[in-house]
Amino acid sequence: MGTGHGIQQGGHPNRLWWRSRSDDRSGPFEHKEYSYSMMIDTPAVLIDRERLTANISRMAAHAGAHEIALRPHVKTHKIIEIAQMQVDAGARGITCATIGEAEIFAGAGFTDIFIAYPLYLTDHAVQRLNAIPGEISIGVDSVEMAQATAGLREDIKALIEVDSGHRRSGVTATASELSQIREALGSRYAGVFTFPGHSYGPGNGEQAAADELQALNNSVQRLAGGLTSGGSSPSAQFTDAIDEMRPGVYVFNDSQQITSGACTEKQVAMTVLSTVVSRNVSDRRIILDAGSKILSTDKPAWIDGNGFVLGNPEARISALSEHHATIFWPDKVLLPVIGEQLNIVPNHACNVINLVDEVYVREADGTFRTWKVVARGRNN
Amino acid sequence: MGTGHGIQQGGHPNRLWWRSRSDDRSGPFEHKEYSYSMMIDTPAVLIDRERLTANISRMAAHAGAHEIALRPHVKTHKIIEIAQMQVDAGARGITCATIGEAEIFAGAGFTDIFIAYPLYLTDHAVQRLNAIPGEISIGVDSVEMAQATAGLREDIKALIEVDSGHRRSGVTATASELSQIREALGSRYAGVFTFPGHSYGPGNGEQAAADELQALNNSVQRLAGGLTSGGSSPSAQFTDAIDEMRPGVYVFNDSQQITSGACTEKQVAMTVLSTVVSRNVSDRRIILDAGSKILSTDKPAWIDGNGFVLGNPEARISALSEHHATIFWPDKVLLPVIGEQLNIVPNHACNVINLVDEVYVREADGTFRTWKVVARGRNN
Numbered sequence: 001m002g003t004g005h006g007i008q009q010g011g012h013p014n015r016l017w018w019r020s021r022s023d024d025r026s027g028p029f030e031h032k033e034y035s036y037s038m039m040i041d042t043p044a045v046l047i048d049r050e051r052l053t054a055n056i057s058r059m060a061a062h063a064g065a066h067e068i069a070l071r072p073h074v075k076t077h078k079i080i081e082i083a084q085m086q087v088d089a090g091a092r093g094i095t096c097a098t099i100g101e102a103e104i105f106a107g108a109g110f111t112d113i114f115i116a117y118p119l120y121l122t123d124h125a126v127q128r129l130n131a132i133p134g135e136i137s138i139g140v141d142s143v144e145m146a147q148a149t150a151g152l153r154e155d156i157k158a159l160i161e162v163d164s165g166h167r168r169s170g171v172t173a174t175a176s177e178l179s180q181i182r183e184a185l186g187s188r189y190a191g192v193f194t195f196p197g198h199s200y201g202p203g204n205g206e207q208a209a210a211d212e213l214q215a216l217n218n219s220v221q222r223l224a225g226g227l228t229s230g231g232s233s234p235s236a237q238f239t240d241a242i243d244e245m246r247p248g249v250y251v252f253n254d255s256q257q258i259t260s261g262a263c264t265e266k267q268v269a270m271t272v273l274s275t276v277v278s279r280n281v282s283d284r285r286i287i288l289d290a291g292s293k294i295l296s297t298d299k300p301a302w303i304d305g306n307g308f309v310l311g312n313p314e315a316r317i318s319a320l321s322e323h324h325a326t327i328f329w330p331d332k333v334l335l336p337v338i339g340e341q342l343n344i345v346p347n348h349a350c351n352v353i354n355l356v357d358e359v360y361v362r363e364a365d366g367t368f369r370t371w372k373v374v375a376r377g378r379n380n
Numbered sequence: 381m382g383t384g385h386g387i388q389q390g391g392h393p394n395r396l397w398w399r400s401r402s403d404d405r406s407g408p409f410e411h412k413e414y415s416y417s418m419m420i421d422t423p424a425v426l427i428d429r430e431r432l433t434a435n436i437s438r439m440a441a442h443a444g445a446h447e448i449a450l451r452p453h454v455k456t457h458k459i460i461e462i463a464q465m466q467v468d469a470g471a472r473g474i475t476c477a478t479i480g481e482a483e484i485f486a487g488a489g490f491t492d493i494f495i496a497y498p499l500y501l502t503d504h505a506v507q508r509l510n511a512i513p514g515e516i517s518i519g520v521d522s523v524e525m526a527q528a529t530a531g532l533r534e535d536i537k538a539l540i541e542v543d544s545g546h547r548r549s550g551v552t553a554t555a556s557e558l559s560q561i562r563e564a565l566g567s568r569y570a571g572v573f574t575f576p577g578h579s580y581g582p583g584n585g586e587q588a589a590a591d592e593l594q595a596l597n598n599s600v601q602r603l604a605g606g607l608t609s610g611g612s613s614p615s616a617q618f619t620d621a622i623d624e625m626r627p628g629v630y631v632f633n634d635s636q637q638i639t640s641g642a643c644t645e646k647q648v649a650m651t652v653l654s655t656v657v658s659r660n661v662s663d664r665r666i667i668l669d670a671g672s673k674i675l676s677t678d679k680p681a682w683i684d685g686n687g688f689v690l691g692n693p694e695a696r697i698s699a700l701s702e703h704h705a706t707i708f709w710p711d712k713v714l715l716p717v718i719g720e721q722l723n724i725v726p727n728h729a730c731n732v733i734n735l736v737d738e739v740y741v742r743e744a745d746g747t748f749r750t751w752k753v754v755a756r757g758r759n760n
Binding site for chain 2: 039041044075097117118142145170275278279287289296299323338351354357380
């Protein structure tokens with residue numbers, strides 16, 4: 001056995017060296033030699049700081065060039081340090097999906113938070129919202145909930161969600177409810193927002209951005225004013241002429257973003273480090289210890305496999321159990337041995353982050369640190 | 381608005397009453413009136429204690445009748461209280477998927493733990509295994525790892541994983557490696573195990589149980605002895621003539637188990653309580669606040685939808701975002717209103733449990749308690 005495969009001659013397992021074999025690995029760790037050994041129990045989530053920083057800068061530059069305020073969605077990462085990097089790069093504020101996420105980020109000092117979700121306002125939800133310091137705004141897409149905002153602190157604003165083609169939540173820009181909601185919100189009304197989720201899929205970004213612009217503009221025209229807030233990572237490059245955008249996944253990128261045309265493989269900043277635990281040479285099948293309990297199983301019909309090996313896109317995960325990934329290894333590439341470590345690019349980064357309590361961050365100088373996923377599991 | 385929909389006339393949200401409307405809900409909460417109000421922030425995982433107890437008893441009775449030792453897999457629930465119920469019902473010990481799970485359950489006093497996984501034995505893994513008190517056994521499916529067990533405490537046993545048709549990890553019962561692994565294990569060898577995962581799917585259970593029996597028997601015949609350990613929830617009812625079985629999901633059941641023929645809807649003990657946050661009357665579309673970050677997205681090709689509404693199997697989730705479930709509501713049933721609560725039967729219970737830190741348990745007398753998911757996220 002060669003070095004780096006974890007087995008010494010005597011049969012005792014060696015410390016794992018976090019390194020790559022040049023024949024079939026690349027990515028954040030490509031062509032780099034490390035002067036130290038490091039042991040990470042796999043599976044584990046890795047972040048490459050240089051790529052993360054570049055992704056944050058690139059989106060901030062796009063927003064700046066188009067004079068769109070950036071309010072990134074922190075549900076993707078749920079990590080204070082990353083949200084701070086986004087604000088330091090010029091973000092106006094942050095976007096959350098739940099009251100629980102907003103509580104965490106407000107507690108860490110973030111003072112301008114939009115919960116871009118049509119919250120159901122129970123008494124408890126109202127109490128919790130009223131207790132969050134800073135500038136808070138929420139989403140509303142029904143007359144009932146517009147009326148229910150009456151219990152909220154006066155300075156909490158509301159944006160009306162409109163549907164720009166994703167057909168999920170949100171009222172249509174032409175519906176009579178739109179004006180009724182606006183009326184019920186009174187002075188709380190701040191504008192309209194949409195999530196152009198139909199941007200996901202190969203080549204969908206441009207049309208989704210056009211739909212978004214039309215839905216937002218039609219809405220504020222009908223309502224005689226208000227902020228327009230939109231944005232998704234796949235449509236972001238085509239977004240223009242709206243007031244604010246709320247992309248999320250762009251900080252990490254993932255297989256969905258690559259396939260949607262939003263990034264390249266070299267812009268993927270988050271991977272799942274895994275170990276080959278089993279192999280079948282005649283079938284060219286290997287089994288990794290990263291399963292659905294860390295990779296999640298998000299798999300739209302337009303994606304092949306449940307993630308792929310970084311630097312080796314043909315090596316796709318054909319099946320995922322809770323603690324096993326099955327890969328039928330490409331013929332032209334040397335079959336990995338037991339103990340070898342592979343970096344997996346997941347299909348959907350947001351669901352991966354929500355499965356771990358901390359991530360390992362590789363700094364530009366080669367050192368590592370960990371960050372806590374402080375808002376993990378804050379589903380309500 | 382009627383009662384129970386969370387809205388008072390004045391527009392202020394009311395406390396949610398956890399109750400069902402008789403027209404379109406059933407299940408654990410069917411035809412029951414509660415004399416109290418209870419507020420649970422949704423989405424949340426609910427366990428019905430009566431059904432849980434019945435599921436545990438039923439599997440214990442089957443195992444007892446066939447003289448098969450029961451070693452349930454705790455990765456399904458990751459909850460101490462449930463593992464204790466299983467042991468109290470006669471389980472020989474428990475099965476874990478990872479060292480981290482074994483550490484948690486050993487720390488809670490469980491003394492007979494099989495980690496049914498072909499672990500990669502790093503130095504750190506060996507240290508951790510050696511520190512777990514009690515009777516510990518692990519899985520092995522390669523000569524390399526059989527040799528690497530030399531670093532383990534002498535009383536830690538190993539079972540060889542064989543592939544009975546699932547084509548994941550495990551050696552084939554006829555492979556030359558089988559004897560080589562047995563030889564390398566020496567006195568640590570305790571038997572063979574398999575996971576007949578090809579039991580998942582409509583009508584697959586019986587054939588998978590037959591394949592399992594053949595693979596296990598062939599293996600111990602070649603190896604001149606040893607324990608035979610198998611079992612999965614869908615094949616369990618057909619399992620006979622092996623020494624030990626390790627089903628997991630049967631405690632809760634889920635949409636996969638129903639479709640695989642392993643249970644009925646009335647035997648589902650775990651649901652996700654969710655709230656209708658948005659509706660589109662003309663499309664008959666409702667949006668729930670339970671998304672992929674609590675329901676997970678496990679969806680085999682032979683399952684329709686990403687879970688369904690308890691008591692209303694035609695109401696299936698057609699799309700899942702992180703915090704939204706989209707349901708196109710059946711024509712014959714009254715469209716739920718905003719604020720209404722629905723219980724969702726997920727496709728795969730094991731991945732749901734791993735997304736929450738606690739569950740709500742409804743006792744037989746109608747009171748509630750919470751249990752901690754102590755082994756959540758223990759992926760390594």
